[in-house]
Amino acid sequence: MAVLSIANLSKTFLDRRGNEVEALSGFDLTVQPGEFITVVGPSGCGKTTMLRIVQGLEDRSGGSIKLDEREITGPGPERGFVFQQYGLLPWMTASQNIAFALDARGVPRNEHEDRIANTLQTVGLSKFRNHYPRQMSGGMQQRVGIARALAIDPDILLLDEPFGALDALTREVLQEEMLTLSETMQKTVLFVTHSIDEAIMLADRVVVMSARPGRIENVIHVDIERPRAGRAEEIRESRKFAEYRRVLWDLLMEKKEAA
Numbered sequence: 606m607a608v609l610s611i612a613n614l615s616k617t618f619l620d621r622r623g624n625e626v627e628a629l630s631g632f633d634l635t636v637q638p639g640e641f642i643t644v645v646g647p648s649g650c651g652k653t654t655m656l657r658i659v660q661g662l663e664d665r666s667g668g669s670i671k672l673d674e675r676e677i678t679g680p681g682p683e684r685g686f687v688f689q690q691y692g693l694l695p696w697m698t699a700s701q702n703i704a705f706a707l708d709a710r711g712v713p714r715n716e717h718e719d720r721i722a723n724t725l726q727t728v729g730l731s732k733f734r735n736h737y738p739r740q741m742s743g744g745m746q747q748r749v750g751i752a753r754a755l756a757i758d759p760d761i762l763l764l765d766e767p768f769g770a771l772d773a774l775t776r777e778v779l780q781e782e783m784l785t786l787s788e789t790m791q792k793t794v795l796f797v798t799h800s801i802d803e804a805i806m807l808a809d810r811v812v813v814m815s816a817r818p819g820r821i822e823n824v825i826h827v828d829i830e831r832p833r834a835g836r837a838e839e840i841r842e843s844r845k846f847a848e849y850r851r852v853l854w855d856l857l858m859e860k861k862e863a864a
């Protein structure tokens with residue numbers, strides 16, 4: 606597993622009128638192998654932009670992103686991406702969606718079947734491999750999205766508000782599954798969320814971004830014992846959790862007012 610080092614990352618967009626929009630400036634973050642980082646910040650502070658640049662889907666304006674000292678220049682099989690709106694191709698079944706991603710990453714065809722079967726089993730969807738996205742609930746579609754990211758066997762998972770489109774109950778179920786996954790698979794995870802509870806529940810560290818142009822202003826180490834899988838309810842009701850929630854809430858309110 607690789608160390609991800611982001612240093613002095615900046616991004617300036619041009620809007621439709623040709624005006625500069627500074628989305629990120631001076632963004633620094635080092636993520637250790639196996640660490641679970643959640644990223645929160647006021648709306649429009651550059652969270653998605655940062656994640657897309659790390660994935661290689663967006664160019665940066667300045668700064669450096671290294672995986673174990675190797676500069677990232679585009680997408681690569683060591684990074685798997687999970688989108689908020691699942692990003693599944695509607696005319697393909699669950700297994701075909703995963704195969705499509707494997708093809709795109711150049712994974713040999715003779716490895717496809719094992720990878721598809723294993724990852725669909727990991728997310729509990731073995732029986733749904735021949736279902737199309739429209740035949741699945743939002744939670745199931747996002748499980749396929751996660752299986753697709755895992756199938757390329759990345760060192761790092763990048764998730765952009767992956768449970769944001771789900772109802773509250775399904776969201777909590779998928780959070781539990783994410784805990785199980787991350788605690789058994791030892792992946793490095795960078796996870797953007799708008800939910801304070803989700804940020805605390807999942808993370809080793811919660812990083813809090815400033816208002817745009819985004820950079821990291823606060824880092825909170827979540828000192829809640831692992832494994833947490835299977836204990837979400839107990840954790841959510843603990844005093845420690847309530848304290849983290851209060852601290853994060855105050856920080857986000859400050860930044861919202863600054864935005």
Ligand SMILES: Nc1ncnc2c1ncn2[C@@H]1O[C@H](COP(=O)(O)OP(=O)(O)OP(=O)(O)O)[C@@H](O)[C@H]1O
Pocket residue numbers: 618619620626627628646647648649650651652653654655817
């Ligand atoms: N392609 C683009 N062209 C111009 N401006 C853009 C583009 N993409 C993003 N921006 C601007 O960059 C800023 C950061 O956007 P981004 O989507 O990264 O923020 P975010 O923190 O993910 O937002 P949210 O919390 O609402 O999801 C915003 O002001 C946005 O309007």
